[in-house]
Amino acid sequence: MNSIFKTVASSNITISELMLPSHTNFSGKIHGGYILSLLDQIAFACASKFSGNYCVTASVDTVDFLRPIEVGELVTMKASVNYVGNSSMIIGIRVESENIQTGKINHCNSSYFTMVSKHKDGTNAKVPGLLLSDLEEVRRFCNCIKQISLKKEKDRHEENFNYSSIETLDSLAKYNVLVQIS
Template sequence: MTHDRPAAAARSVNDSRTTLTELMIPSYANFGGKIHGGILLSLMDKVAYACASKHSGAYCVTVSVDNVDFMQPVEVGELVSLRGSVNYVGKSSMVVGIRVTAENVVSREVKHTNTSYFTMVAKGADGKPFEVPPLILESQEDVRRFVEARERRRIYFQSRELMQQAKQQFNWSEEAKKLKGERCRLKLKG
């Protein structure tokens, strides 16, 4: 890991908090009249970048997105607010938690539509990972989010390792036998 400058002092979760609010316009909608998931993902990525850059003081890139569950549709005309903050830091990586809500400005109804976690990596001027400041946890909520993010990362890496092992041990004829009862049909060629 390179260091383009001395390590920065620790920063609090509040230092990275970012809110982006945007009106959902007709060009964001799909044929069903609901806002495209890709539009929401793009906005989430912007918030994740803003949070991570504010914390690290560096250019950041998205390396993974965890738990993008679209719980409720977003409608044209609603105001979407994306609230994010850095929940966890490693050496050069940060997990940014984002909560997405949509508000109907006429009825004032606010609905929670998404919660996502973006893993961002800070990059130095040389394009290599850049060491980020430690995270100051100032509340029980900050501690809970840090611990949960750490656990999600552990599960992610454990899952990735298990999938790699399964790939190496894959026996297609044995696995094909296990497909009985699944909604697929084998029509192998050659």
């Protein structure tokens, strides 16, 4: 058991950036790849701040693009540690866009990144325990436990699932797919 615990609040990071025409995709909206790059940066900053070590991205567990972001809007990202393991942390990130002329704020994106704390030699570094201070932090932690469990179940299913069985191949007929295996 950990003897050092840090609060969720000690991990909080907020960044804001004005969205420029150079950040757009072919439809004139802010490119999702640009937002992903910013998400990775804030996840790194949040995890490194909490752990006190260099951190690497182990997985991008969820990225839900809820609404497009327009040129000229101010994008604010808020990140915090939602879960800790031995050397890993799940970082929750909320993305909001603000029309700076009207003040209207939209929730645009929610994301969860798994980050791993590293020693200078590249080996995994232990992270502090997480001190949960309110029921919202408990809810987020419990949701992470559920997500981890679902991920493990999915991995077990894929290891054991027989993709080549007649039953599996026949069951694909209800989808928009044609199977022609030589």
